[in-house]
Amino acid sequence: MLEKQVDKEHYNFQSYMNKHRWASTWHQVDEIIKVEPKSVLEVGPGAGVFKAAAQCFGLKVETLDIDPELNPDHIASVFDLPFKDGAFDVVCAFQMLEHLPFDKSIDALKEMSRVAKKKVIISLPNAATRWPVSVRIPSIGFVEFTLPHPRLKLPEHEFDGEHYWEINTAGYSLQSVKERIANLTSLALEKDFRVQENSYHHFFVFNSNRVSQN
Numbered sequence: 001m002l003e004k005q006v007d008k009e010h011y012n013f014q015s016y017m018n019k020h021r022w023a024s025t026w027h028q029v030d031e032i033i034k035v036e037p038k039s040v041l042e043v044g045p046g047a048g049v050f051k052a053a054a055q056c057f058g059l060k061v062e063t064l065d066i067d068p069e070l071n072p073d074h075i076a077s078v079f080d081l082p083f084k085d086g087a088f089d090v091v092c093a094f095q096m097l098e099h100l101p102f103d104k105s106i107d108a109l110k111e112m113s114r115v116a117k118k119k120v121i122i123s124l125p126n127a128a129t130r131w132p133v134s135v136r137i138p139s140i141g142f143v144e145f146t147l148p149h150p151r152l153k154l155p156e157h158e159f160d161g162e163h164y165w166e167i168n169t170a171g172y173s174l175q176s177v178k179e180r181i182a183n184l185t186s187l188a189l190e191k192d193f194r195v196q197e198n199s200y201h202h203f204f205v206f207n208s209n210r211v212s213q214n
Contacts, residue, residue, distance in 0.1 A: 005099060005162050023197035024123065028094055029054050031205060035119050037089030043078050043112065044096035045070060062088075078108040086117040086208075094123045095201065098163045102172070105165075106184045113187050116208040120187055124177075126194060126202040127155065128168035134196075144196050167202055174202075181206075 028050050032040060038060065042050055045063035048070070054061050064081070065072040076082050078093075091112040097105040112120050128151075134144045157169035165172050181187060187206035195201045 020198035020200075024094070024195050024201045025049055025053055027195055027201075027203060028092070028121075028123070029057065029059075031121050031203065032059060032090055032092065032119075033057060035090050037118065039088045040090045040092065041081075041083070041088040041115065043091065043093040043108075044099075045072055046095075050092075050094065079104075079111055081111050081115050083115045085114055087115045089116075089118045090121060091116040091119075092121040095125065097122060098125055098165055101164045102180075106180070109181065109185050109187065113185060113206075113208055118208055119190075120206040120208060121203070122206075123195075123201045123203045124167055125163065125200055126167040126174070127157065127200075128174075130194065130199040 032054065040054065040059055040061045042061055042063045044065055045051055048063070051061040051063055062074065063070075063072040064074040064076055064078070066075065066077060068075050074082065093108070093112065097108060100108060109120065109122075128148065130148050137143055154168055154170045154173060157163070157166050157172075167174050167177055178189060178192075181204075182189065187208070190205045190207050192202065192204045195203065
């Protein structure tokens with residue numbers, strides 16, 4: 001049985017919605033708009049910023065959470081989504097799956113895939129530090145990239161009351177996470193990337209199993 005980890009006050013604007021998180025929200029909307037979906041389900045809406053921003057640009061978004069205080073459109077568990085197969089063009093969850101033990105995250109992804117007609121789009125925390133660099137070159141414009149922080153081994157991650165695991169901590173290298181998702185779900189990875197302005201957020205865009213069936 002899932003239990004909420006934080007109260008609604010956790011999503012206070014001053015402490016939660018910093019500029020880096022705003023940048024990540026831009027990528028959330030951008031990736032989903034590219035799909036041109038008629039319907040979107042967001043699992044774990046938090047403060048509701050993604051839905052509010054997405055609706056400004058014509059996206060139809062429904063939200064789902066176990067916490068009624070967050071005013072989701074549907075109160076239910078991600079392990080038992082109350083929708084038929086392929087009910088939504090896109091199913092997304094941003095910075096949510098790490099709040100579950102890894103095996104449960106896989107179960108959640110399987111259920112998200114079941115109700116996704118086209119794409120499953122998620123973001124996860126990536127603990128490997130990268131330094132953002134932005135250089136303006138005349139006649140070209142800004143060139144942006146990140147530099148990795150060198151380290152000899154992946155750090156250990158201990159449950160902190162919220163995150164059970166993070167990418168690039170011991171046992172959860174980026175490659176191993178990709179391989180386990182590929183081997184344990186029917187999702188096909190289309191692309192993944194880290195947000196330039198907020199490299200802690202690592203995005204993954206998956207094709208639903210229904211894409212290959214159509």
